[in-house]
Each structure stands twice: as C-alpha cells, then as structure tokens.
Amino acid sequence: MKWWQLAVLGVIGLVVFLVSSPGPAIAGEHINYNHPLFQKLEKEFICVDGCEMALEICTNPTAEQMRIDLDGMIKKGMTENEIISYMISIYGEGVLREPLKQGFSLTAWILPFVALLAGALLIYLAVDRWIYRRVRVGEVKALENEMEQEIYQAMIDEERKKYF
Amino acid sequence: MLSQIGFVGMYMALAFSVYAFIAFLLGIRMKNERLIHSAKRGTIVVLIIVSLSSLILWYLLGTSDFSVKYVAQYTNIDLPMFYKLTAFWAGNGGSLLLWALTLSIYTVINMYHRKLKDNPLVPYVGAVLVANSIFFLFLLVFVDNPFALNPEAVQDGKGLNPLLQNPGIMLHPVTTYLGYVGFVVPFAFAMAAMFVRDVNNDFWIKITRRWAVIAWLFLTLGNFFGGAWAYQELGWGGIWMWDPVENASFMPWLTGTAFIHSVMIQERKNMLKIWNMVLIIMTYLLSIFGTFLVRSGILTSVHAFSDGTLGTWFLVYLGLATVISLYFLFTRLHLLKQDSGVFESFLSKESSFLVNNLLLVGTFIATFWGTIFPIVSEAVTGTKVTVGPPFYNKVSAPILGALILVMGICPLIAWQKSTWNQLRNNFFVPVALSFSLFLTIYFMGVREFWALLIIPIISFVIITHLIEFIRGTRARKKMTNENVFLAFFRLITRNRRRFGGYIVHLGIMLMALGIMGYSQFQEKVTVTLGFGESVSIGDYKLTYENIAERKEGKNDVVYAELSVIKDGEKNLGIIKPEKVFYSYWPMPTTEIAIYSTFREDLYVVLSGWENDGRATFEVKVIPLVIWIWIGAAVVIIGAVFAVWFGRYGNVTPKYTPKYVVNSDGGSSV
Numbered sequence: 004m005k006w007w008q009l010a011v012l013g014v015i016g017l018v019v020f021l022v023s024s025p026g027p028a029i030a031g032e033h034i035n036y037n038h039p040l041f042q043k044l045e046k047e048f049i050c051v052d053g054c055e056m057a058l059e060i061c062t063n064p065t066a067e068q069m070r071i072d073l074d075g076m077i078k079k080g081m082t083e084n085e086i087i088s089y090m091i092s093i094y095g096e097g098v099l100r101e102p103l104k105q106g107f108s109l110t111a112w113i114l115p116f117v118a119l120l121a122g123a124l125l126i127y128l129a130v131d132r133w134i135y136r137r138v139r140v141g142e143v144k145a146l147e148n149e150m151e152q153e154i155y156q157a158m159i160d161e162e163r164k165k166y167f
Numbered sequence: 168m169l170s171q172i173g174f175v176g177m178y179m180a181l182a183f184s185v186y187a188f189i190a191f192l193l194g195i196r197m198k199n200e201r202l203i204h205s206a207k208r209g210t211i212v213v214l215i216i217v218s219l220s221s222l223i224l225w226y227l228l229g230t231s232d233f234s235v236k237y238v239a240q241y242t243n244i245d246l247p248m249f250y251k252l253t254a255f256w257a258g259n260g261g262s263l264l265l266w267a268l269t270l271s272i273y274t275v276i277n278m279y280h281r282k283l284k285d286n287p288l289v290p291y292v293g294a295v296l297v298a299n300s301i302f303f304l305f306l307l308v309f310v311d312n313p314f315a316l317n318p319e320a321v322q323d324g325k326g327l328n329p330l331l332q333n334p335g336i337m338l339h340p341v342t343t344y345l346g347y348v349g350f351v352v353p354f355a356f357a358m359a360a361m362f363v364r365d366v367n368n369d370f371w372i373k374i375t376r377r378w379a380v381i382a383w384l385f386l387t388l389g390n391f392f393g394g395a396w397a398y399q400e401l402g403w404g405g406i407w408m409w410d411p412v413e414n415a416s417f418m419p420w421l422t423g424t425a426f427i428h429s430v431m432i433q434e435r436k437n438m439l440k441i442w443n444m445v446l447i448i449m450t451y452l453l454s455i456f457g458t459f460l461v462r463s464g465i466l467t468s469v470h471a472f473s474d475g476t477l478g479t480w481f482l483v484y485l486g487l488a489t490v491i492s493l494y495f496l497f498t499r500l501h502l503l504k505q506d507s508g509v510f511e512s513f514l515s516k517e518s519s520f521l522v523n524n525l526l527l528v529g530t531f532i533a534t535f536w537g538t539i540f541p542i543v544s545e546a547v548t549g550t551k552v553t554v555g556p557p558f559y560n561k562v563s564a565p566i567l568g569a570l571i572l573v574m575g576i577c578p579l580i581a582w583q584k585s586t587w588n589q590l591r592n593n594f595f596v597p598v599a600l601s602f603s604l605f606l607t608i609y610f611m612g613v614r615e616f617w618a619l620l621i622i623p624i625i626s627f628v629i630i631t632h633l634i635e636f637i638r639g640t641r642a643r644k645k646m647t648n649e650n651v652f653l654a655f656f657r658l659i660t661r662n663r664r665r666f667g668g669y670i671v672h673l674g675i676m677l678m679a680l681g682i683m684g685y686s687q688f689q690e691k692v693t694v695t696l697g698f699g700e701s702v703s704i705g706d707y708k709l710t711y712e713n714i715a716e717r718k719e720g721k722n723d724v725v726y727a728e729l730s731v732i733k734d735g736e737k738n739l740g741i742i743k744p745e746k747v748f749y750s751y752w753p754m755p756t757t758e759i760a761i762y763s764t765f766r767e768d769l770y771v772v773l774s775g776w777e778n779d780g781r782a783t784f785e786v787k788v789i790p791l792v793i794w795i796w797i798g799a800a801v802v803i804i805g806a807v808f809a810v811w812f813g814r815y816g817n818v819t820p821k822y823t824p825k826y827v828v829n830s831d832g833g834s835s836v
Contacts, residue, residue, distance in 0.1 A: 037693060060402065098553075102552045107548050108552055111552075115529065118532045126521050130521065133509045133510040134512065153662065154643050154658065158646075
C-alpha cells in the first residue's frame with residue numbers, strides 16, 4: 004500500500020470517528036463546577052496519574068474521576084479539612100500541591116525564611132564592620148542634590164570625550 | 168549526503184574546539200602570541216562549521232528529509248514551513264546545536280572585539296568559552312547527534328506536538344538559550360580575571376556589563392514568551408505555574424538580576440568583589456543546572472524532555488564547573504579582599520542595594536528549595552511530595568512583594584549617606600499619594616489582602632520613578648537653561664544606564680499589576696449550554712449560538728459560536744473557542760477565544776459537547792492581564808535603551824573613599 008493511500012485511509016478513519024463520536028464528552032455533567040469549595044479544592048490537588056498537572060487544568064480520565072469524587076464529598080456535606088484528610092489518606096501527601104506543615108515537610112516552609120534572616124544578619128554585621136573600619140577624615144556630608152551631581156558628572160564626561 | 172556532512176561537521180567542530188583550547192593554554196603558558204592568534208582563528212573555524220551544520224539541519228527540516236531521525240521525530244509533511252524550521256530546537260539534539268551555535272557566535276565576538284584588542288584577558292576568556300563549546304559539541308557528537316540517520320525508512324514523520332505550534336513557544340527556547348549562553352561571557356571574564364590575578368580593577372565588570380544586561384534581557388524574554396504561550400495554549404488562564412522547568416530559567420534570572428545591581432557597588436565603591444564573583448558563578452552554574460533539570464527527568468514536569476544519559480553528562484559537567492569555579496574563588500579570596508572601600512552609613516543607596524540583593528537571592532533560595540524539595544523529601548522520608556503554586560505563592564511571593572517595595576525606596580536614597588531630612592522630603596509625596604490610593608480602593612470595596620497591599624506599593628514605585636525623571640529634568644534645565652523637552656531628552660539619553668534601568672523598573676511594575684490582577688480577581692464559571700442559552704459573568708453575557716466543524720488541511724476543527732453582550736447593551740460580536748483534532752496526534756488541542764481590553768480579558772474555553780449540540784464552556788474574566796504584555800514591552804525598551812551603544816553608555820560617578828583601609832583591617836589616612 005502506498006503512503007498516500009495510507010494517509011487517505013487515515014483521514015477517512017478520523018472523519019468517521021469524529022462523526023460517530025461526540026468528541027470530548029461533557030464529562031461529569033452533574034458536577035457542580037461553580038461551587039466555591041469545589042473551585043478551591045481543584046486548585047489544591049494534583050492529578051494522581053503521574054502527569055503532575057494541577058487538577059484544575061488536567062483533562063485526563065483520572066482527573067475527571069477525582070473531580071467526581073470531590074463533588075460527591077461536597078454534596079455529602081464534608082468540610083474542606085475533612086476532604087483534604089480523606090484524599091491524603093487515599094493518595095498520600097503527594098496529592099497536595101504544597102507540602103504539609105508538619106514533620107520533615109515543615110522544613111520546606113521554614114528554610115527559605117531562615118536563610119533570609121541569616122542573610123539579613125550577615126548584611127547587618129558586614130555593613131556595621133565596614134562603617135566601623137573607616138577612619139574619619141572629616142564627616143562625609145550627605146549630597147544635597149545627588150541628581151545634580153550625576154548630571155554634572157555626565158556633562159564633564161561628555162566634554163572630556165569630545166575634546167580628548 | 169547532506170546529513171553525513173552535518174554529522175562529520177560535528178566531529179570537525181569538536182576537533183577544532185579542542186585544538187583552540189589547547190592552543191590557548193599553550194599560548195598562555197609559553198607566552199606565544201602566534202599560538203594565541205591561531206587559537207582565535209580556530210574559534211572562527213568552529214563558528215563556520217557549526218553555522219554550516221545548522222544551515223544543513225534547517226535545510227533537512229525544511230525539505231522533510233525523513234532519512235534523518237531528528238527530522239522524522241519532530242516534523243511531518245503537512246507541518247507549516249515556519250514550524251518545520253523552528254523544529255530545529257524542538258528536541259535535544261537541535262537545541263544543543265542551537266546552544267553551540269550561539270556560544271560560537273559569542274566566542275568570536277569576544278575574541279575580535281576592538282575594545283579587547285591585545286588585552287591580556289582575551290586568551291583566558293577564549294579558553295573558558297571554548298571549554299564550554301567542547302562540552303556541548305561532545306554531547307552533539309557522542310550523545311545526541313541531530314544528524315543521525317533514521318534506522319527505518321518512513322514516508323512521513325511523527326510531527327510536532329500541536330501544543331508547540333505557537334509562535335510564542337517557538338521563540339521561547341531561542342531567547343532562553345541566548346540568555347543562558349549570554350551569562351557564560353561575564354562568567355568567562357570573571358574566571359579570566361581570577362586566572363591572571365587581576366581582580367582589583369573592575370575592567371571585567373565594565374567590559375561585561377552590557378553582556379550581562381543583554382543576557383538578562385533575553386532570559387526575561389524567554390520567560391515572557393513561555394508565559395504568553397501558557398496563557399494562550401493551556402487554557403488555565405495563567406502565565407506561571409512554578410513548574411520545575413519554569414523555575415529552571417527563573418533562578419538564573421534572579422541571580423543575574425542581583426549581579427546586574429551589585430556590580431554598580433563595585434564600579435562606584437570598589438566593594439562587593441567577592442559577592443559579585445559568587446553571583447556570576449551562581450548564575451552560570453544555574454544556567455547549566457536549568458538545562459540539566461529539563462533534560463534529566465529527575466523532576467517530573469509538565470514540559471520537560473528528559474534523556475537519562477544527557478542528564479548524567481550535564482550533572483558531571485555541573486560538578487566539574489562548580490569545583491573549578493570554587494577552587495579559583497577560594498584561592499583568590501585574599502586578592503578580592505584587597506582595596507575594599509567602606510560604607511558611610513546604614514542609610515545609603517549602597518545598603519538598599521544589599522537589601523535588594525538579599526531579597527533576590529532569598530527568592531532564589533525559596534525557589535531552588537521548592538524545586539528540589541520533592542527529591543530531598545523522597546530521599547529522607549520515602550514520601551513523594553508535590554511543591555506547586557500554593558507553596559510558592561506563600562513563600563516566594565511575599566519576598567518578591569518586599570523586593571518591589573525596595574525598588575521604590577532605592578531611588579530616593581542617596582549614595583554614601585542620606586539624612587532624615589532628605590528622606591522626609593523625598594518620601595512625603597509618593598507615600599501620601601500611595602496611601603490615598605490605598606484608601607480609595609478600600610472604600611471602593613476592595614478587601615483582598617494582597618490587592619490592598621500590592622496596588623499601593625506598585626503605585627509608590629511608579630511615583631518615585633516618575634519623580635526621579637521630573638527631578639532630573641528640572642536639575643538639568645536649571646544647570647543648562649535648556650527647554651523642558653530638550654532637558655528631558657538629554658537627561659535620559661546622556662544617563663542611559665540610570666534611566667534605562669528606571670524604565671525597566673516601570674515595566675516590571677506594570678507586569679506586577681497584571682500578575683496581581685489575574686491572580687487575585689479572576690472569575691470563573693463552568694457551564695453546559697444548549698443552543699440559545701446564556702451565561703453571565705462579570706459585565707458579560709454570552710449566548711451559545713452554534714457548534715460546527717471545518718477542515719484545516721488534514722486537521723478537523725470543531726468550533727462553537729457565542730455572541731457576547733457587555734454591560735447589557737454593547738454587542739461585541741461572536742467569539743469562537745475551538746478544539747483542533749490533528750491527523751497525526753492522539754489528543755485534540757484547545758484554542759481559546761480571548762476578548763482583550765485594558766481592563767480585563769474575557770477568556771472562553773470549549774471543554775466538550777454532546778450529539779444533541781449541548782456544549783460545556785469554561786468562561787473566565789481575568790482582570791489586567793494585558794498589562795503583563797505591555798509591561799514586558801516596556802522592560803524590553805528600557806533594557807535596550809540602557810545598553811544601546813554610543814558615547815553616553817558608560818557614565819559612572821565614583822565615590823572613592825577619602826581614606827585607605829589596610830588589609831589587616833586597620834586604617835590609615
């Protein structure tokens with residue numbers, strides 16, 4: 004069979020498929036997508052089929068099933084915390100899009116701010132040392148108009164480039 | 168035949184790179200000018216070969232030569248020519264070749280730059296740049312050669328992932344690589360300065376400042392194009408997912424930004440020399456680390472293209488580069504400590520630059536830690552955790568918010584020393600106006616914490632920058648008696664670094680406004696409609712009119728038609744969200760319908776449909792998004808303005824100390 008015959012058959016097959024099937028179906032038709040808690044939870048979970056997509060944007064069948072489950076739990080009257088706890092008990096901590104604030108996962112939250120504070124302390128000590136180290140040969144006066152100083156400097160530079 | 172030439176070209180380019188590297192080293196060691204010139208000519212030969220190989224690959228892609236595996240893997244006959252050519256960097260082999268091509272161009276520019284003629288640093292810079300080339304050409308020859316032949320004869324290729332058939336995502340890799348490779352140049356000069364133990368004059372800083380800003384600009388563009396693509400193609404109404412691959416290009420951007428700012432202290436005060444070395448080494452290593460992340464498969468990402476062996480090679484190279492860089496840094500510490508200046512006061516622009524660096528590096532640490540935490544957690548506890556946007560929004564976003572505030576404060580503080588009087592005078596107007604805005608939006612009913620915090624801060628930064636333009640114009644007018652327009656024009660064109668930087672800041676503020684809008688005020692509704700049924704969201708009413716199908720080449724497009732009314736009376740016409748079914752791709756793609764204004768975007772996604780014509784839509788109203796794109800354009804204008812060549816690009820007033828600090832810490836006049 005030649006390549007173009009294969010291509011024609013492929014196109015015909017696709018058209019037949021499109022005509023006979025409704026395309027992407029209206030999945031989870033009875034899900035209340037606009038419930039505030041549903042929209043909030045959709046942002047907090049990832050699809051658990053390994054695609055790493057957020058539940059709110061994933062269109063895989065696994066994600067669709069998860070949405071049906073979430074909707075069911077909301078309709079049962081479960082609270083946000085209850086739903087999150089239930090999902091963790093089923094899928095583990097990895098179902099959440101952020102680490103828990105307990106155990107080893109707590110280090111994820113703490114470490115950046117510890118580093119930031121350490122850096123701030125380091126800067127303070129360094130600047131303090133730099134200020135302390137200098138010999139005062141007369142108090143440095145604050146520039147009254149730094150902008151004027153810089154413009155003046157630029158003009159001198161300009162003239163220098165013109166003539167030298 | 169052509170593919171064989173390309174294949175052999177890779178070997179030749181590697182051989183000439185190795186020759187150039189050895190010739191540079193021998194030339195330096197034996198002080199032999201002829202060898203050094205020969206090595207420099209070697210870099211030209213490498214550029215010619217890599218350019219020819221690149222042209223050959225483009226030709227093979229353009230002519231759909233499926234005897235080449237790479238062409239068959241990423242293109243097919245029906246692919247539009249633009250995407251056939253841009254498939255050059257759709258896979259590993261091609262993107263490595265693009266990297267090698269960019270690096271070769273940058274190398275030759277630096278070897279033959281008129282300002283670097285007979286400069287003793289040049290051979291060392293050449294050696295470092297060529298060492299980088301050797302690594303990438305080695306990968307191209309032995310790991311992932313894009314000219315490898317297809318083991319099986321095929322009539323058509325697999326085609327390009329439809330999600331990648333977007334102009335934005337095709338420009339994203341090019342600009343990102345230009346940024347990554349651009350940072351190799353300042354790194355090479357830094358290494359060269361340490362090799363020759365000439366770290367106390369700031370020549371390497373001066374000569375590479377433009378390179379750093381240009382690399383930063385391309386990296387900014389790379390991130391921007393990636394974000395624009397995500398917004399248009401993925402259907403989730405956002406631009407940034409804090410995905411590991413996105414973070415990979417964001418981290419060198421952060422340290423690169425810190426470097427661009429902190430070198431000003433070295434230029435003006437002869438300080439922070441160690442810190443600047445650390446920053447440029449970090450930026451370079453993070454560029455390699457980012458490439459490693461994308462290709463290693465070590466972290467799961469929605470858009471990584473992993474190759475196990477390639478990742479291993481990058482890791483080895485990263486380790487080697489880290490060890491060598493740190494060796495030179497530590498063995499030259501005593502030199503870098505010499506001739507340091509001093510700080511006059513805590514209350515100075517120098518201090519505010521340090522705070523700016525702290526926050527940028529703090530954001531980097533938060534991002535880096537968040538990116539690698541899943542691996543660390545799994546190694547320590549055996550539990551795989553996910554670190555996604557909710558984490559970054561709570562950890563990185565506050566630090567970035569503080570950084571924005573510092574951007575506003577910094578221009579108002581003088582170099583060396585500020586007095587409280589000066590601060591009061593400089594801060595009164597911007598603080599008063601920003602506070603008025605805070606009260607205004609509060610009484611208008613805005614209650615979102617981040618909006619109440621960030622909008623006044625953004626306005627504060629914009630006002631302080633505009634005041635700088637006004638004060639400068641007024642000062643120049645007073646000094647020269649020029650008219651206002653001429654004074655303004657000459658002020659900004661003759662102080663381009665300063666005012667170019669301010670324009671960049673203004674652009675970033677506009678982007679921050681857009682990001683705040685879409686992240687805080689987005690409205691969303693998911694609805695299933697029958698013909699003639701309507702849905703209302705925000706000021707819009709959408710009525711579902713029709714669903715139909717059309718052919719686009721071999722692809723089938725299913726599109727819905729919705730009429731849009733705004734404010735109950737203004738007819739905006741018909742919008743058409745689509746699903747595209749590709750003949751060669753298993754999954755359809757979503758084409759979003761967007762109606763964009765300065766105030767908000769109406770964003771409509773066709774999610775699905777039934778045989779009876781009912782269709783499901785996801786409709787969003789996303790405020791202020793357009794300001795992200797406008798802001799990005801302003802950033803580009805500002806950065807180009809700051810680095811534009813000419814007579815006035817290098818004015819840097821010095822604030823040299825009136826005293827000497829001894830190396831033992833004591834001082835003498």
